[in-house]
Amino acid sequence: MRLQVDGAHVQIDPDPEDTLVDVLRDELGSTAVRVGCRNGDCGTCTALVDGQCVKTCLVLAGRAEGARVETLASLGTETNPHxxxxxxxxxxxxxxxxxxxxxxxxxxxxxxxxxxxxxxxxxxxxxxxxxxxxxxxxxxxxxxxxxxxx
Ligand code: FES
Ligand code: FES
Structure with a gap:
């Protein structure tokens, strides 16, 4: 499946039980989403998915086919913060x-x-x-x- 993550087009092949945060961190190496509770309580796995704030531990990766995902890394840099x-x-x-x-x-x-x-x-x-x-x-x-x- 294809995704756009922080402006880059990526192709991934997640396991059916993988959540979006698993893919972002483990397959794509993003450290701008974090894993805390894994049940929707803490919010540290938040990313924007098609412009909406989403707790990515609650989304199966397969449901994000074609989505535009923006993590904290897309906002600003250390020298040019948002x-x-x-x-x-x-x-x-x-x-x-x-x-x-x-x-x-x-x-x-x-x-x-x-x-x-x-x-x-x-x-x-x-x-x-x-x-x-x-x-x-x-x-x-x-x-x-x-x-x-x-
Ligand atoms: S890891 Fe806590 S809400 Fe997703
Ligand atoms: S959890 Fe440490 S700054 Fe918020």
């Missing part, structure tokens, strides 16, 4: 970074649809992403900062 990444850095909104793929992609998706979100909307958008380090105050502040910078 504005939401800059905002998370500026607000010290992470420590270990394990939750960042989901946090940042959820924020990017929110701001694409809702450029000036309320705190309640930000909290709702981040609610599928668990962070065991920082709590959520700084993450909310980071999304607020990214919205103000647009």
């Amino acid at each position: 504005p939401v990444q800059e905002a998370f850095l500026a607000e010290y909104a992470f420590q270990c970074g394990f939750c960042l793929p989901g946090m940042i992609l959820s924020a990017v998706t929110l701001l694409a649809d809702t450029p000036s979100p309320s705190d309640a909307e930000i909290r709702n958008a981040l609610s599928g992403n668990l962070c065991r380090c920082t709590g959520y105050v700084n993450a909310v502040r980071a999304v607020r900062r990214a919205a103000a910078a647009r």
